[in-house]
Amino acid sequence: MAAVTNNPAVLSQPRIATIEAAEGQSAADLKKLYLADSEEQALLMHLNSVLQLSGWREDKTFVQLDQPADIRYQVEKRNSSLLVQQITRQQGTMLRKSQQIDVYGISPLVKWDCEPSLATCWVYDPRDGSRLFQLGANQGQAEDIARTLGRLIRNLQAAGRQVALPPVSG
Numbered sequence: 001m002a003a004v005t006n007n008p009a010v011l012s013q014p015r016i017a018t019i020e021a022a023e024g025q026s027a028a029d030l031k032k033l034y035l036a037d038s039e040e041q042a043l044l045m046h047l048n049s050v051l052q053l054s055g056w057r058e059d060k061t062f063v064q065l066d067q068p069a070d071i072r073y074q075v076e077k078r079n080s081s082l083l084v085q086q087i088t089r090q091q092g093t094m095l096r097k098s099q100q101i102d103v104y105g106i107s108p109l110v111k112w113d114c115e116p117s118l119a120t121c122w123v124y125d126p127r128d129g130s131r132l133f134q135l136g137a138n139q140g141q142a143e144d145i146a147r148t149l150g151r152l153i154r155n156l157q158a159a160g161r162q163v164a165l166p167p168v169s170g
Helices: 027-034 039-053 139-164
Strands: 071-078 081-090 093-102 111-115 120-124 131-136
Touching (some): 027 039, 039 071, 071 139, 081 139, 111 139, 120 139
Antiparallel strands (some): 081 093, 111 120, 120 131
């Protein structure tokens, strides 16, 4: 778990989420919690659940819980890729942007960081280090999202290796 500090030099460096059970929960616990058939499904459900709670809001002084966040995300699995949808609310209209992340060839160690002056946390794209998720200023949720995304990537990479290996002939 990342230590919380007020040192500006430390705050400006992205943190790397350690891959371990989401919120300290084992895969079996997540499968029970979400009534999932697989660890992959449980991780995806947990990721979307925390993303739902962590949406970024422009007006942080008056939060209407019945209104969706100004920026929120949803992640889906598509074969060996993850489809990330960013849903932005502007003046009553919703704008959806999608991007596909192929899990092969990327590190499952996902970086995250919070900027207290902007009341915003970021989870960085494991492909190129650009900003992937803009979140509300909750460090615990940002770390949980980065950790769960990393576990999901690693899980999909491992599943692909098992499927891709041809049988050994004698």
